[in-house]
Amino acid sequence: MNAVLSPRTSTSSIAPWVRSNGIDNASFSHSLSSTIERKYSEHEHLFLEGEKQTHLFLIVEGVVSVYKLLSDGRRQISSFAYPGDIVGLDSVGSHVNSGEALSECRIRCISVNTIEKLIRNEPGFGRALLYLTANELGDTREQLLSLGRKSAAEKLATFLQRIALRSEKSSDYSNIIAIPMKRSEIADFLGLTVETVSRTFTKLRTCQVIRLHGSDNVEILDPDGLKMIADGGSVGVS
Amino acid sequence: MNAVLSPRTSTSSIAPWVRSNGIDNASFSHSLSSTIERKYSEHEHLFLEGEKQTHLFLIVEGVVSVYKLLSDGRRQISSFAYPGDIVGLDSVGSHVNSGEALSECRIRCISVNTIEKLIRNEPGFGRALLYLTANELGDTREQLLSLGRKSAAEKLATFLQRIALRSEKSSDYSNIIAIPMKRSEIADFLGLTVETVSRTFTKLRTCQVIRLHGSDNVEILDPDGLKMIADGGSVGVS
DNA sequence: CGTTCTCTTGAGATCCCTCAACACCTGTGG
DNA sequence: CCACAGGTGTTGAGGGATCTCAAGAGAACG
Numbered sequence: 001m002n003a004v005l006s007p008r009t010s011t012s013s014i015a016p017w018v019r020s021n022g023i024d025n026a027s028f029s030h031s032l033s034s035t036i037e038r039k040y041s042e043h044e045h046l047f048l049e050g051e052k053q054t055h056l057f058l059i060v061e062g063v064v065s066v067y068k069l070l071s072d073g074r075r076q077i078s079s080f081a082y083p084g085d086i087v088g089l090d091s092v093g094s095h096v097n098s099g100e101a102l103s104e105c106r107i108r109c110i111s112v113n114t115i116e117k118l119i120r121n122e123p124g125f126g127r128a129l130l131y132l133t134a135n136e137l138g139d140t141r142e143q144l145l146s147l148g149r150k151s152a153a154e155k156l157a158t159f160l161q162r163i164a165l166r167s168e169k170s171s172d173y174s175n176i177i178a179i180p181m182k183r184s185e186i187a188d189f190l191g192l193t194v195e196t197v198s199r200t201f202t203k204l205r206t207c208q209v210i211r212l213h214g215s216d217n218v219e220i221l222d223p224d225g226l227k228m229i230a231d232g233g234s235v236g237v238s
Numbered sequence: 239m240n241a242v243l244s245p246r247t248s249t250s251s252i253a254p255w256v257r258s259n260g261i262d263n264a265s266f267s268h269s270l271s272s273t274i275e276r277k278y279s280e281h282e283h284l285f286l287e288g289e290k291q292t293h294l295f296l297i298v299e300g301v302v303s304v305y306k307l308l309s310d311g312r313r314q315i316s317s318f319a320y321p322g323d324i325v326g327l328d329s330v331g332s333h334v335n336s337g338e339a340l341s342e343c344r345i346r347c348i349s350v351n352t353i354e355k356l357i358r359n360e361p362g363f364g365r366a367l368l369y370l371t372a373n374e375l376g377d378t379r380e381q382l383l384s385l386g387r388k389s390a391a392e393k394l395a396t397f398l399q400r401i402a403l404r405s406e407k408s409s410d411y412s413n414i415i416a417i418p419m420k421r422s423e424i425a426d427f428l429g430l431t432v433e434t435v436s437r438t439f440t441k442l443r444t445c446q447v448i449r450l451h452g453s454d455n456v457e458i459l460d461p462d463g464l465k466m467i468a469d470g471g472s473v474g475v476s
Numbered sequence: 477c478g479t480t481c482t483c484t485t486g487a488g489a490t491c492c493c494t495c496a497a498c499a500c501c502t503g504t505g506g
Numbered sequence: 507c508c509a510c511a512g513g514t515g516t517t518g519a520g521g522g523a524t525c526t527c528a529a530g531a532g533a534a535c536g
Contacts, residue, residue, distance in 0.1 A: 066379075068379065068380070068382075068383045070383070070387060070388075070469065070470040071469060071470055071471050072470055072471075074387040074470065075387070076382050076383040076386040076387045078379040078382055079379075089372050089375070090372055090375040090376040090379055091372060091373055091375075091376035092369045092372055092373060096376040096379065096380065097376070097379060119364070119365050119368075120361075123358075126357070126364040126365055126368060127357055127364055129368055130357075130364060130367055130368040130371060131330045133368060133371045133372055133375060134327050134328055134329060134330055134371055135329055135330060136375055137327070137328040137329075137371060137374055137375045137378060138328040138329035138334040138335070140375060140378045140379060140382065141304075141306065141316040141317075141328055141334065141335060141378060142306070142334065143382060144306075144314055144316055144378065144381060144382060144385060145306045145308070145314040147382060147385035147386045147429065148314040148385045148426075148428070148429030149308060149312040149313070149314045149429060150308075151491080151492095152491080152492070182513095182514070182515090183514075183515060183516095184514085188386075190386070191385065191386030191387060192492080192493090193492075193493060193494080194514090194515080194516095195492090195493075195494085195495095195515095195516080195517085196491090196492060196493075197515095198515060198516055198517080199492095199516080199517075201515095201516090202516075202517085215500095215514080215515060215516095231308065231309055232308040232309055232310055232312065233309050233310070389523075389524095390523075390524070420481095420482070420483090421482075421483065421484095422482085430524075430525090431524075431525060431526080432482090432483080432484095433483095433484080433485085433524090433525075433526085434523090434524060434525075435483095436483060436484050436485080437484080437485080437524095439483095439484090440484075440485085452533095453482075453483060453484095453532095453533095
């Protein structure tokens with residue numbers, strides 16, 4: 001569901017969470033796979049905050065950001081959703097976040113009617129959705145810890161760690177990770193400014209913890225060092 | 239589930255969320271009410287981060303804080319749970335937060351086996367729990383916005399607004415609200431220090447937005463002003 | 477009536493933000 | 507092929523909101 005925040009569901013096939021919770025999903029997957037798949041172009045919205053909740057969205061390909069805005073334009077990105085994640089289920093009735101495709105996406109749109117039907121008729125579906133949502137809640141609370149209590153370096157290290165778990169490795173035996181979002185999106189996810197994100201990348205680079213390949217590929221040189229920083233156990237980097 | 243963050247479930251009877259989602263709950267309530275009720279004393283833990291998840295907890299009386307720690311002791315409180323809320327469902331398998339009674343509490347402990355049984359046997363139970371968790375997720379994302387993008391005054395105003403919605407009014411026709419948590423707990427919830435929380439209370443007091451009656455009772459003098467500040471629309475207070 | 481805990485207030489330090497300039501890349505059109 | 511514009515990322519200098527450290531006031535309790 002939440003890309004960065006869901007190390008538990010780390011594959012990228014459709015509905016890996018069903019498998020990860022050990023739930024019988026023969027007819028289940030079939031039900032979902034019979035739903036409509038749509039393309040969304042870059043920056044196109046899946047739903048807006050305040051809108052009536054008509055569908056849930058299963059990401060098949062691409063990355064989606066889920067976010068909230070303040071009246072003066074300040075933005076907080078709640079999560080980045082990767083293939084296999086479901087977005088749109090953080091309330092009942094109407095959306096409390098907006099969802100936007102970061103890149104071109106292929107997405108299965110599942111109407112709430114279908115969801116209700118599946119909950120009633122497919123044993124295990126509701127349970128799987130519940131467990132998925134519970135894990136998402138735990139991930140979001142992990143992010144609360146980052147936003148409330150971690151320094152910029154700790155936030156970014158945590159972010160990189162988690163994105164590494166989700167990322168489909170471009171080359172399997174390197175630690176090079178694709179970062180599909182811009183600096184401004186990372187900033188709005190971590191509660192920082194673009195400048196601070198950029199400076200913090202530089203700091204991690206200077207510490208030999210990471211190496212940048214372009215601005216959107218990161219090689220993790222020192223996973224242990226990164227973990228130290230992410231968990232606040234480091235003395236060197238603040 | 240989450241006190242401060244759940245204006246939607248604003249009553250304080252047992253399992254109001256079942257009602258609030260319009261779910262048939264005759265046998266349902268009965269099932270829950272047949273579970274054991276336990277007393278927890280102040281500062282006693284319901285569960286610890288990392289422990290195997292054996293029970294969910296339905297608060298009957300008192301307030302519970304759900305929190306995470308960093309290795310150096312920094313704490314982030316994820317939520318305050320009031321009567322009617324359920325805690326312990328933010329992951330599957332083992333707890334990713336700790337839960338601690340802020341005051342003496344009466345709490346129903348429901349084993350995960352019982353939960354599983356209810357999901358299988360009670361139509362609507364799983365759905366109710368799903369919707370409850372989804373709302374909790376939305377509330378937590380609202381808190382992300384506070385932590386990531388709001389100033390101290392905006393955070394505290396937001397906090398007071400929400401606690402007002404949950405609080406059982408001591409006297410029905412005043413705007414005096416009991417604050418069952420200490421300054422340090424508010425600080426750890428809002429990602430601030432105790433000193434900043436205290437200073438910000440003073441600031442809101444100076445602006446005639448609130449009045450303090452002791453340190454743990456707040457009278458909201460200007461609800462609109464409070465809302466303005468909370469939503470970041472104010473020009474006066476930063 | 478001390479002891480302890482909590483809350484408040486002050487003064488200085490610090491991390492991050494704001495504002496600004498510049499480098500880099502891409503696409504476009506002359 | 508080059509000039510230019512717009513978007514994105516990086517770096518610098520200064521300022522400000524919040525933190526840290528410190529002291530004192532108030533309340534609870536034995």
